[in-house]
Amino acid sequence: MAIAYLGLGTNIGERYKNLRNAIELLAENPDVTVRKESQIYETAPYGMTDQPDFLNMVIEVETNLSPTNLLYFGLEIEEKLGRVRKEVWGPRIIDVDVLIYEDLELNIDDLTVPHIEMHKREFVLEPFNEIAPKVMHPTFKKTIQELYKDLKRGVMDV
Ligand SMILES: Nc1ncnc2c1ncn2[C@@H]1O[C@H](COP(=O)(O)OP(=O)(O)OP(=O)(O)O)[C@@H](O)[C@H]1O
């Protein structure tokens, strides 16, 4: 069993329901146990700012799925909930990102773990810090709490 952290985001339709549906689908998989859920945060759009506000949260799962299969399962959930991929960073019914998977550092075809942008995103680090401040980012060798503090102070050395 591995511990992994997933970031969920939505800014179209019934946003609260989209998050609940995604968690329900994750929990229905016998190879995934949802262990912790952060609160739900309403966040201003990052990157492409001309789009509706998001609801974001981070969850901790225990899983028998490999990192790649966890990614694929997340993509399956996105499809089931009706996400149509239009533009990178654009509006979405649900986005499931694999943030951290144990202490693995992976850079393979369609998966980079830890998520390549996670340390720059308050909408990820704030909920992550709420449920798992002591988890170590394997590349930067800093805890989530440290990364979150750095981001808030505007430290750009990571
Ligand atoms: N850690 C990861 N978690 C989720 N997707 C990843 C990860 N690493 C690479 N990817 C790839 O990125 C693609 C996600 O594209 P997507 O359209 O969701 O990007 P985005 O959500 O707009 O941007 P971002 O991934 O920066 O949040 C997936 O198809 C997947 O193959």
Ligand SMILES: Nc1nc2c(c(=O)[nH]1)N=C(CO)CN2
């Ligand atoms: N606040 C917020 N902004 C975003 C988000 C998101 O989940 N929350 N996801 C994006 C694409 O991955 C781009 N911008």
